[in-house]
Amino acid sequence: MLAQQLVNGLLLGATYALFALGFTLTFGVLRVINLTYGFYFTAGAFIAWYLTRGGTGLALALPAAAIGSGIIAVILDALLLTRLRRARADELASLMVTLGAVLALYAAMTALLGPDIRRLPQSVLGSGALVLGPVRVTQAQLLILGAVTVLAGGLVWLVRFSRLGLGIRAVAENPDAAGLMGIDAARIAVLVSFLSGALAGAGGVLIGLAFNAIQPYMGEQMMLRGFVVVILGGLGDIFGAMLAGLLLGVVEVLTAAYLASGFKEAVAFALLVLVLWTRPAGLFGRPPPRRA
Amino acid sequence: MPPWLSDLLWTYQNVLVALGVNGLLALSMYVVLAAGQLSLGQAAFMGLGAYASALLSLRLHWPFWLVLPLSPVVPVGFALLVGGPTLRLSGIYLAIATIGLGEVLRAVYLNVDALGGALGLSGIPEAAPLWLIYLVLAASLFVLWQVGRSRIGRAMEAMRGDARTALAMGVNVRRYRLATLAASAALAGLAGALSAHATDFIGPSDYGFETAVSILSFALLGGVASPFAPVLGAAVLTLLPEALRGFADLRLVLNGLVIVLAVLFLPRGILPWRMRRSAA
Amino acid sequence: MRRRALMASLAALAAAPGRVARAQEAPIPIGLVAVLSGPNAAYGTAIRAGVELALGQVNAGAARLRLIVEDSGGSKDGAINAARKLIGRDRVAAIIGPTLSNEMFAMGPVTNARGIPTIGTSTTAGGITDIGPFIFRTALPEADVIPVTMKKAASRGVKRVALMYANDDAFSKSGFEVMRTAAAGTGFTILTVESFGSRDTDFSAQLTKIKGLAPDAVGISALVEPVAGVLLQARQLGFGRETLFIGGNGSNSPKLGQIAGTAADGLIVGSPWFIGKQDPLNLAFVAAFRARFGRNPDQFAAQAYDTLGILAAAIARAGNADPARIRNALLKTDRVGVMGPFRFTERRDPASTEGVVVLEMQGGAFRIAG
16 A cells, blocks of 8 residues: 555656646746746646547547646736736735736636536546556656656756756846847747646646646645645756655655645645745755845 | 624624734834845744744633733744844845745644644634734834934934945844844734634735735835724724625735735825924 | 523513513514635525525514624624624514524524524534524524435445545534435445545545545535535546545535536535425426526525525514524424424424435536436
């Protein structure tokens, strides 16, 4: 049973990691806690739902959902944040404006589509499960595990080793200096928004697939965990978010399995407060970011 | 009192209570924001005040005049415990730590049977009349106004502008931050105790993330130029859903849009006039 | 408190003659408080549909009722504000609703103090009618339904059960308390109790633990969405037909089959109503509902439909819009509706449980359990 519980934890953790990738990327580069991120997650799941219902296969619906939510991210970013960026408003202002926007978006979606839970048609993915001794894993879960590995790997490569990544890192370090060195900071911002939106959208599809629960507020629920994961991993640290996501999943599952299921959620936040107390730069982080 | 007036008061009693309580909550948010910090734990602090005071009333049968002044004790304790360690970090950490506090407390309320679980606590004596709520609100406004005009107010404004400059100017930033957080938790605790003793029933879902967000939007819409601004913001956002009741889901949309437009186009809030300072 | 009650009765006295006079020409206003927005809007929408259908039918006859609908948004403040508006401004003679037990615990004391009969159609939690003498319900409390379900489970050889419930809403929690009592009362051994949050999507830890204990049955008390999530994930984790799933009132919704599909097959649930009941009243109700709304009614619509009928009959017997008379008339209700014969107990709960049927999911839809 412990083996299955550990697998449960890792798979749950993989969904957290998948969700947190783009979230930590936007923070790392744009220095913005963008709460509309949860909405891109919802949007991706709904785009895939519409497409697969119309008969499109997952191989096409998944990238389409990612691109679609990436575009939504770029549009929302332009509408909400460009103005603040230009005015050099502080990070709290952007947090608040995205908070208001995401509330309005979830509510508008509920008004338009209703609050009902939907699921992707079963036909998009085999319902069989892999049985290894005492452990069972479904295909959707395997897909998530694979996707997290590929996406996190790709993202790390993009940021660390590509030419574009150099620009991204320069902007993350100091947008003004990057601008002086001929890097088009605005273009990088658009690109990062698109990337994070696409990551969120893909995450929404895969997690909606694994848990069979697509509804307008799905992003909001995930957002709270997203906070925990990016803080545990260190704000802006992609690799850290990945590890922190997995860790959080395992801790939650083990709490529910061996302590008390009622405290499953609370343990995540207790862990968060503990980490902020002792290692504020995250579990794997460098010295704490002392600002003031 | 003529019958039409008592009827009118009765019809809108809950709204009038909410106006006063939300005004207090907006002030509790204001105290933090005015010092350049962001807390999303105001709902949690309110809940601590509400639960602690409700338990004192229900289990120990203490009179409300004793319970109310004690209601800030528990929230302030938690504020120091959670806020203290994050104060040397950037504002985002405090925001997230306070969200964490809210979620942990929610799990505690739900899982501890003595706290009623999901059923909450009911039968709380209705000991907080309207006039008391507004008296506390007025007193808080007065105190914050006086403090805002003083040296402390200037220090807070300096921290809001740029904490490092404030530090260089000799402001003890950490001490101010901790003090403002504690004061804010105390106000939220009072608001919690008052609202618990004005409706008779409290439950864990009253103090979740959504409540924290609405409290933030009160202060945001009003702005933090003076203590009156967030109270006005709270009034607008408390009355708006009532006025829009017929619109069902759309009123949540409008509520969110109000926040967006306020931040984008009214960065200083709907009441930007600042208070005049006394001479140094 | 006492002064307010006094004021309320004075106001009622002052208003009463006027109401009698108006009753001849103007229709009598009644209120509906329901969740019409937010995550639980589906319940309120069904209830409103049931009430509106019944309203059209009684007004086509001798009654003249005017319905004023208020959205509570699912929050207790929303429910209180709605009730205060309905009573203070619209002067309703009675209120149907609110939808959620939580809302009733907040709103009930207000309407009760004002002496306005308030009838919950979907509030199944324990203690609802203890709020006061003006609080009624037509929803069968879980305490009446779940023992019937447990008896059915016992007849299928169940001896050892695990229980799961959503610990963050009053309805699920109080349903769980009933389930635990009923399971013990039926002689089952309770192996473990696991909880989760209503908005959770991952139940793997709890289910894996339960699977390790190999129970004959798993009882679940939660709203329909998390129940569907639990069932889907249970099948993924390898729960087969050897484990019987037992639902509480929340599982009793066609949405269970729509969301969970065949994963829900085999779940049994007790219900005060079943769409396939073949008596003429029910057939006519289902046909009329389909004709007007283009979809099938659910339990919530059926209960709401009966409730408006019960209230309309009580108002007719009362002879005017005086809330106290309507309350007394309600207590004398003896009527047959789509849920079966209906009377109130002295405690203002439904008196009869003979309408309860145990349903079983088959192929994504409910049938009468064999």
